[in-house]
Amino acid sequence: MPKISEEHRAEKRQQIIAATLRCVERDGFHKTTMAAVVKESGLSAGSVYTYFRGKSDIIRAIAESGLTAVAEAITSFTPDPDSGDAAPPPERAIEAATQHLLDLSEELGVDLPRIALQTWAEAARDPEVRDLMAPEARRIRAAWRTYAEGAVAAGRFHPDADPERIAIVLTGLLPGFILQRIIVGDVSPKIYGAGLSDLLAAPSQRATQ
Template sequence: MPKVSEEHRAARREQIIDAMLRCVARDGFHKTTMAAVVGESGLSAGAVYLYFKGKDDLIRAIAELVAGEGLSVVLDRAVADVPPPHRVLEAVLERVIAIGEERGIELHRVALQTWAEAARDPEIKAIYRREGSRGRAAWATYVERAIAAGHLQHDADPARIAHTLIGLIPGYMVQRLFFEDLTPASYAAGLADLTGCAAMRRANEDNT
């Protein structure tokens, strides 16, 4: 019997996750059944259950996907020529949208549902806590370098700013439900306006 390659396993796993994402985006978590995922994936029930024992396993996989997206973008911006915060936020949001488009869904709709699951499921909450800690550390590293680059005031607290920037991401996703014309660029421009006003006020105070 031929040995299944790791690439094949990874591709099958992604195929099943994509099917679950489509089902959840269309019908919601609680209406999505394993039978629906099997049908959506085009695989046999045995093949699906080989990778995921049940719906909870798939929900955890989706939670990890949603929570982990954008982390590499922040880390990349922290080690490269450091752009201002609104540019990093814009890049993260664009990446989230691109991931959804690649998978044929609106990822923000699924993300909102995984957050709701985290409120009731301790295991999913633990996933978000773990991924959130990684994200907070990445953002704090970026903020430290943004301060050094002069984008933020020199006495700013990296941990506090990291929490604030992280909070802007779900804020965008919530608003996308109601304002479909809201783009990452326009949303991030609002942050640029806010930080620009703060910088101007500080400069005026220093001159008085």
């Protein structure tokens, strides 16, 4: 029997993950079954179960791969401390992070904000799902903390500001964007970033804008 290459394995795993995302987007997280994933993927049940033992394994793979890649997006605009470059202002950072989420949605052909909301709802109901998603949430917060450290050093925040507390707030802004995007529908990354700029600007700064 020919040996399956790592490239082939990665391709099949991604095919199954993509099928799962489409099922969740269409039917909701709780109603997405392994039978639905098998049908959506176009693979045999045996093939799917070769790569994943069940839905929890697929969720874990999605979380561990950082599919939304928000942490990586945040890292990309956080300059290396040795580069001498300054961290961008928070409004540009949050605009870039939210725009990345929408760009990736388009690339994958699924509504990642809607999928994220359904996943959070399931995590609130199911401790196992919550535990699977928690590491990715921590990676996103850690990436924001690294950004915050650079932003404090660049004078974007008060010099005595706590990067960890800033990271907690910035992490919370992402779900806020997603929720309003789905429920209200009139929020864009540019508007969201501009709103944060207005919120943080001192009265004297607003007067000169």
